[in-house]
Amino acid sequence: MTLVAYLLLVFVGAYVVAVVEEWSTSGRLRPTAPLLHGLALLARESLTPRRHDRNLFEAGPTLLLVAAVLALVALPLAPGLLPVELATGALWLNAALVYVAVALLMAGWGPDGAYAMVGGFRFVGQFIGYAMLIVMPVTAVAMRAESLATIAVVESQAPLWNVLAQPLGFVLFLVAAMAVCFLPPFDQPVAAAELAGGVFGEYTGVRLVVVRLGRLVLVLTLALSVTVLFLGGWLGPWLPPAVWSLLKTLAVVLVMLSVGRYLPRLRTDWALEWGWKLGIPLALVNILWVGVVLLVGPA
Amino acid sequence: MSPLQQYALLFGMAVATVGFVAMLYLIARSFGRTVAEPAKDVPFTAGTLSRSPVWVRYHVRYYGFALLFLAFDMEMAYMYPWAVVYREVGMVALLDMGVFLAILFLGLVYGWSQAALRRQ
Amino acid sequence: MIQVLFVVLFGAVAIWFAYKVFTTASMMRSALALLFSMTAVGAMFLALQAEFLGVLQIMMMASEMVVMALFMIMYMMNPGGLAAMEMTHQKRLSIAVAVVAGLLAVGAALFGGWPLATEAVAAPAGQTRELGLEIMERSMLVFETAGVTILVAMIATTALAIRRPA
C-alpha cells in the first residue's frame, strides 16, 4: 500500500519535473507537453547504430532508470511513506547514484560514435570530481543523526534543519547533485552544441523515452535527497508531511533546473579541479565543523 | 519487514523497472519495425558519413585524479561507521578521524604538488 | 527462503560475470563484467545480512571499476574487441592450476565441518554501530594503519604515473 501511494506520488512528481524542465527551457508552461512528446517519441522508430555494442547500448538507459528508481525508494516522503526502510539508507543512496556514471559510460561506449564516446568519458571525469562531494556531506549529516537511516536523518533535523546547521555541506551537496543529473552548467556529457547530444545523441524513439524518463527520475531523486538530507524532509507546520516533502522538492527542482540557464557550461577539467582542490577541503572543513559543534553543542 | 524482505523489495523494484522498460520496448515494437536504409545505422557526425570505428585507445586526460580517487575513495569505508558512533565516542573519535584524514590529506597535497590534480 | 534464493541467484550472477571478464574481447565489457560481478558479490553480502558491507561493496566497487574501465580503455591493445586477438599465455597450465585450487577450496567448503554459530545476527543499524565502535576501539590501530597505507599508495601512484611538466 505504502509502495503504491509512494509510486503514485513519484510518478506525479516526475511529471511535474518534466513540466518544469519544459518551462525552464522554452519559457512556456504547458502541462500536457511532456506527455505528448513522450507518446510521439514512443511512436517513432528506434534506431540501433551499426556495429554497436548491443548489450551496453541497451543497458545504458535502463540502468540509468533503475539506478534512479532504486536511489529514490530509500528516501522518505513522510514518516509512513517510505517503501524500503534500510538501516543504511543514506549509504544506499550514494551506492545507487554511482551507477549513473556506469550507465553513462555504457551509453557512451555502446553506439561506437565519437561524440557519444567523448561524452561518456567526460561524465566519468565529472563523476570523479563530484563523487567525494556527494559522500562527504552525507557523512556529516549522518554524524548529526547518529544513523544512516533516512528517517533518522530527517528526525535529527527537528531542532534545526541541516541547511542551517551545516550550510557548507548543503551548498556542496546541491552543486554535486546538479553534477550527478548532468544539468547545466554540468551538462558536458550531453551538451547540444559541443557534442551534438553527446552520450544520448544516438538514442531514438522508445530508447530516448527511457533516457528522458531516467533523467527525470534522477532529478527528482536528487531533489528529494537534498530535501531529506538538508531541508528537514517532511518537517513543517500546518500542512501534511508528504506535502511538505513535495513542496520542498519542487523548490529544489526549480533551483536545480534554472541555475544553469544563467551560467556558461563548465569544462570537465574545471569541475574536476574545483571538486578536488576546493570541494574536498571544504567538505573536510564541513565535517570538522559539524564534529566540533556536536561536541561542544547541547547533547 | 525484516531486512531481508527489504532487500527483496529492492530487488523487486529493480526487476519491475527493467520489466517496465521491456514493456515499453514491446509496445514500441508492436508499432512496426524499423525500415532498414543505407546510412541510417551510422552514428551521426554532423552530416558527414564517418564509418571508421571509434573504439580505440582513448586518452583519458584526468587519470591523475582517477588514480588518487581510487585510493582516496576508500576513506569513506571507514567514515560511515565512524559517523554513526561519532557522538557516542566523542572527542576520541574526532581525534582519530582527524589524524586519519590528515594523513590522507597529506597524500592529496602530495599529488597536488606533483601536478596530479590537473589535466595531463 | 529468500536468503538461500538470493545467495544462489547472486552467486550464479557473480560467477557468470566473472567468467565473462576473461572471455570477452571488448575491454569495456570486460571491465563492466567485473563491476557487475562485484555488485553481485555485494548483493550476496546483503543476503548474508551484512548490510553495511553489502551496500559499501556495491558502491565502492562500482566507483573503482568505473575507473578501472578508464584504464582498460587507455592501455589495452584493442579496447573495442573488433579484432580477434590472443591475449593469454600458458593457458593449459592456468586452467589446471585454477581447477585444482577451485576444487580444493570447494572440497574444504563441503567437508569443512563448520561449527555453525548459534546466536542470531544483529540488526543492520546495530551492526553499523558495532563496526564503528570496532574501528574506534579495538581495531583503531588497524584503521590508522590503513590510513598510512592509503597515503603510501597515493604517493607511490603519483610518483609512478605523473610526469611533472618541465
Place this chain on the structure above:
Amino acid sequence: MSVLVVSLIVAAVLFAIGLYGALSQTNLVMIMMGVELMLAGAMLNVVAFWRYLHPEAYSGQMFVLVLMTVMALEMAVGFGVATARFRSRGSVEMEEAVELRG
C-alpha cells in the same frame, strides 16, 4: 547444503576464475582484474564465516574493510605502474616486459 557452504563454493569459484585470469593473461591490467576477483572471493569467504561462525565478532567485518582497501590500493598502484610502463615502453604486456629485459 547450508547457505554457508553455497557462499563458500561461490567464493571458491570466483577465486579459481581469478587465479586463472591472473596466471593466463598477458596484460598487466587484465592480471589485476584476476587479482581483484581472487580478493572478492576472499571477501565473500570472510563475510560468510563472520555471518555463520562468529556473528558477534566485528573484527570480521573490519577485516572485510581492510580487504576492500587492499583491493583499491592494489588497483591504484597497479595503474600507476601501468601508466609508467606505458609511457616508457608503449606497452603493458607482461611478455614484452620479459622480452625487453633481454
Place this chain on the structure above:
Amino acid sequence: MIRAAVVGARNAAPRGLLRSLALVVPPQLDAFVLPGMDVARARGLDVESAGLRPVATPRHAAVLLIVGELPESLWDAATVVYAQMARPRAIVALGGDGIGPLPGPDASAAMGQAGLEGAIERVRRLLRTGSWSQETEPFEAAALLPKRRTRRKKKKPAEPPAAERPSNDGTANDGAMHHGAMGGGADMGFMSMVRLTQHLPKGADGLPMERVQTPFGPFFPGLPSGLALTLWLDGDTVAQVEVASPVGSRKSDLSTGSGDLAERWSRRHPFAPAAYRRLVEAAAGGPPLDLGHVAALELERAASHLNWLADFGHLLGYAWLERHAAAWQRRLRTGCDLDRLAALEPKLLAVLQRVPRTPLLARRLTGVGVLDADELEGVGGPVARAAGLVRDARLDEPRYRSLGFEPVVRPEGDALARLSVRLDEIRRSVTLALAAYRAHGAAGAMGAARPEVERRSERPVEPGSGAVVDPPARAARIETPRGVAALQLRTNGDGAAEAVLETPSTAVLPLVEKLAVGQELADALVAISSLDLSPWEVVQ
C-alpha cells in the same frame, strides 16, 4: 494537393491503437535545421514560436527544416542527415525547392515567419494522418553508399588486415561480443603492443595514444553552419585539424552567372546581405554612402553580431544569452521601426551590460583562442580589433566621421576580448544607426524598409543598359560585420562582370587550425566560434 503520407512515413498499417497514437502531435516538433540555426535566425525566422524545437542531432528530430536554397555542395551532407533521422520524418523547405536528392518537401513555403508557420501547420496535419504507410520505401541516394576509396584510407594501418572484420552496414549486431580468447582456431599468435604503439605520436604527458578522426560539420550545432571541420581527437583534445568551407564561392564563380549581381550576392551572404549589396553598388559606381546606408549597415552589423552572440551563447550552454540575443537579432532584422528601436534601446543595453557580468563567463573565455597582432596578416573586423589593431574601413568614410564614429579596440586578443568588442560594437552600431536616422530626418519605418533604400540605389547600376562601353575596373571597400570586404569590379556590356572579391572570412579561415590544435575540445570550439567566420563568404 496533399499527399496521403509524409515522405518519411513509418512502414506499418495504421490500425487500432496506432491510429489514435498517430493523432498525437506534440506542441513543438523536434526539428533539425539546415543549414543551421544561424542562417534561420538571419532570415528573420523565429523557429520556436512557429512550433519547432531545434535539436542537436537529426536522430532526435521529426522535421528537417531547410532554410533557403541549399547550395549544391551541401546536398550530400543534407542527404546523410535526412537518412539518419528516425521515421516518421518530414521535410519542410522554406524559400526554394533546391534540396537536391532529398525527397520532395512535405511542406514548402516562401521565406518568412508566416510561411514557416503555415508550413508547420500543414506538416502537423500530415503527420496526424500519414505517419504510417504501407508503401514506404527505403530512402537511397548515392551519397549514402560506402565509398571504397575512403574506407581503405581510414583503416588503421597498425591493424592486421585479417583482423579487420567486414563491416557490413545494416546488420545490427555486427561487432558485438565475440570470444577472442575462447574462439577455437582463431589463434592470432602473439602480437606486440610495442610495435603497435611505437609509431604513435606522444601527447604532452608522454603517452602514445590513438586519435579518432571526427567530422564536425558542415551541420554541427555548435559551429557556423557550412563550416566543415575534421578534428583528430586525442582523448578530448584536438590534435589535428582539417578545415573546409564547402559553401564558400570559388574565385571563378564570382564573375559568372546571370542576373543582377547585387541581388545575387546579397542572397549568397545570409548574415550581411545589405553590406554586400552596398559593396557591389559602390563598386559599380553607385551613389556615395548616405545616411540611409549608414543606418541600414549599422543595424545589420548589430544584428549580425547578435546572431553570433546567440550562437555563442548556445555553444557555451548559456541559455539566457542565446534566447535574448536571438530575440534582439530578430527585432533588428525584421520590421523594426527605428522610433521603436530608440524607445527599446535601453533594454538592449541592459542585456548587453549584463553579459560581461555573468559569473564564470570571463573565466571561461580568458586566454582561449589567443591571437597576437602579428598573426593577423590581412585580417580585419572584430577579430583584429580585439587584438589591438585599429582596422576599420569606416574610418575612411566621411559620413561615419561626421557621426562621431570611433572603433572599439581591445588589446588582449582572446575570446573574451572578441566578445566584448562585439558587445561594444552592437551598442555603438545601434547608436550610430539611430544618429544617422535622426540626422537623415526621414520619417517612418526604415530598418525594416531596407529594401526601399536598396531599390533606390539599385537604379544607377543598370547592368543591361550598355550605355557605358568597357568602363575601367572600379574598387570598393566596405566594413561588413566581419571586417573589410574589398571588391574590384569590371562590368562589360552584356551585364556579366569580372569580379575580384576579398572577404574577411577568407582571411580568418586559416586561423582556425592554429586556434584549435592542442586545445581541449570545448576550448577549441569556443575559440573557433569566437572568430565569427561566415563560411558563406569564403572565397577559395
